[in-house]
């Protein structure tokens with residue numbers, strides 16, 4: 001055990017920061033750390049854009065759908081950057097066919113992610129705290145516009161950091177036996193069974209943690225959150241292509257595509273839900289919820305296409321009679337998870 005490992009084992013995301021700027025020295029040190037990160041074929045194919053403009057921070061917070069992004073003292077966006085090297089080549093009148101292929105893209109993507117994690121370690125080692133923002137990819141096209149990104153570049157990950165103004169409990173991880181194998185991949189007979197103990201640990205963690213208390217477990221978290229997405233995110237390859245990268249996709253017949261999970265059974269155990277932190281019950285009226293917190297409806301429309309039906313229900317009798325359980329059924333999710341998500345959104349406002 002040494003100080004570096006102690007810091008890494010104490011990792012937790014920080015989302016609330018003191019409104020205190022970081023010194024020039026600290027910023028410079030962290031930039032040096034990022035710059036020294038390993039780099040595929042030593043091509044150094046990443047860039048960092050440090051966002052200091054308040055308007056841009058606001059625009060990025062909107063894309064991330066996380067208002068607190070505006071108040072993050074340091075907001076850095078890591079960009080996969082093949083543009084720099086392609087420009088060197090162009091100046092030398094060289095245009096190799098592979099300059100914009102997927103191999104170059106993924107090298108640049110890995111360089112960016114590694115630099116971002118190196119920054120996180122440096123941040124934490126200095127007694128600061130931070131959080132990654134994958135949510136910048138909710139709208140890649142808008143991010144590209146905001147950052148004025150040229151072709152052969154792509155936004156990968158954001159990181160926000162500063163002096164912490166919270167000390168959240170450390171989030172337990174599943175046993176490494178489920179993640180670390182020797183020589184070959186190990187498939188479990190039942191993942192729900194293999195994760196039973198971890199589910200209990202995480203249930204306790206969510207029940208007892210000081211902020212954002214909720215009923216949840218790991219398998220339930222996967223069950224409810226995994227299906228949520230924004231349409232843009234499912235089309236990410238299109239945005240990568242638009243930035244000039246060549247996907248080079250070959251047609252693969254359906255019969256050759258692995259389909260192990262085509263019909264995954266519903267195996268999640270239901271647990272009894274009575275009343276939430278804010279007093280919502282399964283029978284609570286949806287109409288009153290939308291009247292009191294109008295932004296909740298927009299939020300639901302964004303996170304899960306199944307809620308699109310709400311658009312046509314606005315102002316109808318059907319909506320005024322709907323309760324939370326029926327709303328959860330519409331979204332095909334457990335009512336307590338839905339209520340937890342709504343409460344988290346209300347908390348954010």
Ligand SMILES: Cc1cc2nc3c(=O)[nH]c(=O)nc-3n(C[C@H](O)[C@H](O)[C@H](O)COP(=O)(O)O)c2cc1C
Nearest residue numbers: 011012013064066131132133134135136157170171
């Ligand atoms: C690639 C990546 C993207 C992430 N994106 C977000 C994000 O957009 N918003 C956020 O609040 N947290 C984000 N996180 C932080 C995770 O939610 C967090 O790491 C996870 O819940 C585990 O909690 P911990 O970091 O406190 O241990 C991201 C983490 C990673 C690795």
